[in-house]
Amino acid sequence: MFRYIIRRVLISIPLLIAASFLCFGLTTFMGDPLGEWKLQRPRPPAEVAAAEHRAGTDKPFLERYKDWAVNFVQGDWGTNVGPGHGTADVKDKVLKASWVSARLVIGAELIALLIGVAIGVIGAVRQYSMFDYTATGFAFVMFSMPLFCLALMIKTLGIEFNNFLQDNGFGRWIRTAGPPNGGFNGSITDQIYQYTGAFILPTICLVMIQFAVYSRFQRASMLDVLNADYVRTAQAKGLSEARVIFRHAFRNALIPIATVFALNFGATISGAIITETVFGWQGMGQLLVQAVNDKEPYMVLGFLMITGVFIIFANLIADVMYAVLDPRIRLD
Amino acid sequence: MTEFLSATAVGPGGAPAGGQDISGFDATEARKQWQVVIRRFMRHRLAVFGMGMFVFLLFVAFVGGAFWKHSYKTTEFPRYSSPSADHPFGTDLLGADMVAQVIRGLRFSLQIAITVALVSTFIGVVLGAIAGYKRGWVDAVISRFIDLVLVIPGLVIVVVMARSSFSNVAGQSGSNWLIVAMYLSFVFWLSIARVVRGMVLSLREKEFVEAARAMGGSTMRIVFRHILPNTVDVIIVNATLSVALAVLSEAAISFIGLGVRSPDTSLGLLINQNRNELNLHPWLFFIPFAFIVMVSLAVNFMGDGLRDALDPRQRRVRA
Numbered sequence: 001m002f003r004y005i006i007r008r009v010l011i012s013i014p015l016l017i018a019a020s021f022l023c024f025g026l027t028t029f030m031g032d033p034l035g036e037w038k039l040q041r042p043r044p045p046a047e048v049a050a051a052e053h054r055a056g057t058d059k060p061f062l063e064r065y066k067d068w069a070v071n072f073v074q075g076d077w078g079t080n081v082g083p084g085h086g087t088a089d090v091k092d093k094v095l096k097a098s099w100v101s102a103r104l105v106i107g108a109e110l111i112a113l114l115i116g117v118a119i120g121v122i123g124a125v126r127q128y129s130m131f132d133y134t135a136t137g138f139a140f141v142m143f144s145m146p147l148f149c150l151a152l153m154i155k156t157l158g159i160e161f162n163n164f165l166q167d168n169g170f171g172r173w174i175r176t177a178g179p180p181n182g183g184f185n186g187s188i189t190d191q192i193y194q195y196t197g198a199f200i201l202p203t204i205c206l207v208m209i210q211f212a213v214y215s216r217f218q219r220a221s222m223l224d225v226l227n228a229d230y231v232r233t234a235q236a237k238g239l240s241e242a243r244v245i246f247r248h249a250f251r252n253a254l255i256p257i258a259t260v261f262a263l264n265f266g267a268t269i270s271g272a273i274i275t276e277t278v279f280g281w282q283g284m285g286q287l288l289v290q291a292v293n294d295k296e297p298y299m300v301l302g303f304l305m306i307t308g309v310f311i312i313f314a315n316l317i318a319d320v321m322y323a324v325l326d327p328r329i330r331l332d
Numbered sequence: 333m334t335e336f337l338s339a340t341a342v343g344p345g346g347a348p349a350g351g352q353d354i355s356g357f358d359a360t361e362a363r364k365q366w367q368v369v370i371r372r373f374m375r376h377r378l379a380v381f382g383m384g385m386f387v388f389l390l391f392v393a394f395v396g397g398a399f400w401k402h403s404y405k406t407t408e409f410p411r412y413s414s415p416s417a418d419h420p421f422g423t424d425l426l427g428a429d430m431v432a433q434v435i436r437g438l439r440f441s442l443q444i445a446i447t448v449a450l451v452s453t454f455i456g457v458v459l460g461a462i463a464g465y466k467r468g469w470v471d472a473v474i475s476r477f478i479d480l481v482l483v484i485p486g487l488v489i490v491v492v493m494a495r496s497s498f499s500n501v502a503g504q505s506g507s508n509w510l511i512v513a514m515y516l517s518f519v520f521w522l523s524i525a526r527v528v529r530g531m532v533l534s535l536r537e538k539e540f541v542e543a544a545r546a547m548g549g550s551t552m553r554i555v556f557r558h559i560l561p562n563t564v565d566v567i568i569v570n571a572t573l574s575v576a577l578a579v580l581s582e583a584a585i586s587f588i589g590l591g592v593r594s595p596d597t598s599l600g601l602l603i604n605q606n607r608n609e610l611n612l613h614p615w616l617f618f619i620p621f622a623f624i625v626m627v628s629l630a631v632n633f634m635g636d637g638l639r640d641a642l643d644p645r646q647r648r649v650r651a
Contacts, residue, residue: 018476019483026489031496144628146580148587149603149621156610266485270584273487277588288488289588292495300492308483 005320012312019312020072023304024065027297032057033082035295055081055297068301077305078298085294093287094302100179101283104199105272108206113261116211120218121253124226125245135215142212147271151205151278158201173197178281202275209271210264217260222253255325262318265311372641379637385630389623393439402429404436412613422615424606430619433602438623440598444513445578445627451517453571456524457560463525464532465555475529478522486519487581493518494590509596512585516578524570531563565642569635576631583624599624 032038033055038048052058056067071078077091123132155176162172179198184191225231226249234248235241273285280286284303291299373379397404402419411427413419421430463474481489493515535541536559544558583600585591587607592598599620606616 015480015483018480022480023484026484026492029493029496140629140632141625144576144580144625144632146583146587146600146603146621146624146628148584148600149617149624152603152607152610152617159611266482270485270487273491274584274588288491289590292491292590295495304484304488304492307485307488311483311485 001323004323005316008316008319012316016308016312019308020069020305021065023301023308024068026304027300028061030292030295030297030300033295033297037083051083068298072301072305077302080294080296080299082294082296085296088299090298090302093299094284094306097282097284097287098306100281101272101276101285104202104275104281104283105206105268107199108203109210109261109268111203112207112210113214113257115207116214117218117254117257119211119215120220120257121222121245121250123215123219124222124253127223132219135219139212139216142209145209147205147209148274148278150208151202151275154201154205155278174201176201176279178276178279202279202281205275205278206268206271210268213264213267214257214260218253218257221256222249225249225253228252255322258321258325259318262314262321265314269307269310369641373637376637376640378633379640382630382633382637385626386634389438389627389630390442392435393442396435397432397439400432400435402432404428404432406432414613415615421619422613424616425609430616433597434599434619434623437597437599437602437620438627440509440592440596441579441582441600441624442627444509444516444582444592444598445575447510447513448516448520448578448582449571449575451513452520452574453524453567455517456521457528457563457567459521460525460528461532461555461560464529465536465551465559467533471529474525478526481519481522486522487584489519490515490581490585491588491590494585507596509592509598512582512591516581520574520578524567524574527566527570528563531566532559535559535562565639569639569642572631572635572638576628576635579624579627579631 034048034051034057037043037051043051049058056064059067068078075091077089077094079087079089119135123135126132158174158176162174166172173193173196175194175198180194184194186194228249231244231249234244239248269284272283273288275281276283276285277289284306288300288303291303402409405428407426407428409419409423409427409429411423411425413423415422419429419431421434423429424433459474463471494512532555541554541558544554549558579599582591582598583603586598586600587604589604592601594601602620603617603624606613606620609616
């Protein structure tokens with residue numbers, strides 16, 4: 001097991017290096033970061049040369065990649081290069097933004113997983129019941145639902161709810177513009193109040209989209225298990241229904257969902273980008289959109305590298321978890 | 333399964349009795365396979381409903397504009413008028429008729445989604461089949477490339493490419509919907525190629541492929557006449573479902589402002605333009621939204637019905 005993990009980590013390293021090359025290619029494909037600046041008005045050649053030197057575009061592609069990679073490994077992820085975009089440090093900004101996003105995403109994913117598993121199990125145990133049909137129908141609608149529309153509607157409902165609270169003599173609890181800049185402060189109840197107010201709407205959005213995926217997978221895997229021979233054996237032995245479902249079926253039905261959870265990470269990042277755009281969070285989504293609009297290559301690279309590392313790591317966890325949960329799977 | 337058996341064993345005229353012309357019965361075998369599929373699809377009520385809705389939406393998108401009384405270019409109506417007999421979907425900020433706008437947005441959305449489905453399926457099938465059949469270093473190169481691109485979420489890749497100089501060049505000539513479709517196709521072919529590769533890998537070891545090879549069939553003939561027809565069901569289902577996914581993805585990137593741009597439009601862009609109207613002029617938001625959901629639901633229903641009809645043994649849930 002330990003040897004397998006070590007080997008998987010070692011395999012991930014060349015993958016990450018190749019991915020970094022691909023990402024660098026992608027950011028080059030974005031175009032000249034100085035293009036717009038040059039077009040605004042004629043610039044003196046010396047100024048252009050200085051700006052190009054700062055952006056690194058005076059060097060050939062491979063040399064630029066080498067410079068960036070060496071600096072990246074040493075912890076210098078570069079800065080914004082476009083004139084007028086400031087000199088924000090990429091590492092600082094990306095890490096800060098990913099922390100903002102992670103707080104939102106991790107909570108939402110866990111809630112979605114819990115709800116999804118519960119609904120999937122009930123749907124499988126009571127197959128073709130009213131509950132099953134309702135859950136299936138709802139999941140179908142959620143699959144077809146554009147996340148940003150859902151987010152916009154939930155945001156509007158949140159504002160309405162705030163108005164309702166205010167009319168009845170309470171404060172405007174729900175925030176629709178991200179967590180407060182100065183962080184949460186005041187007494188512990190104040191902090192909880194602010195925290196839930198800031199997190200509740202985006203969390204609901206992400207949960208509603210993601211739980212549909214989990215509930216469908218959980219229902220399918222639970223149905224598979226419930227039809228297995230050993231479950232019939234357990235029932236034939238005269239075990240109580242609850243014991244059969246929870247001790248024999250449920251635990252085995254969790255195996256596929258564990259990997260789905262880890263492999264779903266990419267979809268989660270995409271979801272977070274859109275949710276953050278709607279709710280104005282200063283997270284990874286906003287960072288990416290801003291950097292793409294500014295054509296800031298190193299900022300985009302920082303984003304891509306963080307994302308790539310997280311996804312490779314999630315895939316690794318998926319593989320390991322699969323092996324841990326199902327001893328029949330041999331790793332070597 | 334029962335209707336499958338009865339439909340193949342008993343033709344329209346019943347089973348051939350002894351002495352009848354057997355060859356005529358055999359000649360209809362191939363067609364009957366498809367009849368079975370169509371019959372099974374037709375019995376799936378939700379799928380037929382989905383297909384009807386999709387055909388209707390296609391009709392509205394591509395032909396409806398010619399029949400509607402107002403042009404999308406006219407902006408002389410009162411601004412922000414609520415839905416009425418003359419403007420069933422109301423008018424927008426500029427005083428343009430929303431029915432015309434939505435028809436045009438729907439046309440671009442469907443155009444992009446269908447292009448994405450066709451292009452990505454074509455690339456995915458060709459590269460997946462080559463990788464699976466050739467194996468060796470060809471397979472290694474294609475598969476590793478797919479693994480590599482999948483490290484970054486598809487939406488992120490499309491967003492990063494969205495402002496490239498390539499799209500700017502196209503932007504000067506006006507329309508950029510085709511560029512958006514190409515970017516989306518670049519992300520979408522990966523999963524289709526993976527699926528096809530896996531199927532080809534197992535099919536190439538089957539006896540009928542060995543027989544074809546023993547009879548001297550060329551590689552092209554074996555792949556296109558013997559192997560790929562056996563993957564057609566999965567390919568069709570995948571292509572159908574990717575239309576729904578493409579509509580949603582296109583809407584999402586257009587909503588962030590990195591997808592389709594004026595003078596082109598799309599349902600996602602319409603929503604982006606009206607995102608702040610949700611309170612005061614809700615129809616400007618809800619009507620394009622309803623159309624996105626309708627397209628996506630119709631295609632999903634249709635895809636599920638197709639999957640059941642083409643391969644009744646498969647009991648997989650959609651991810």
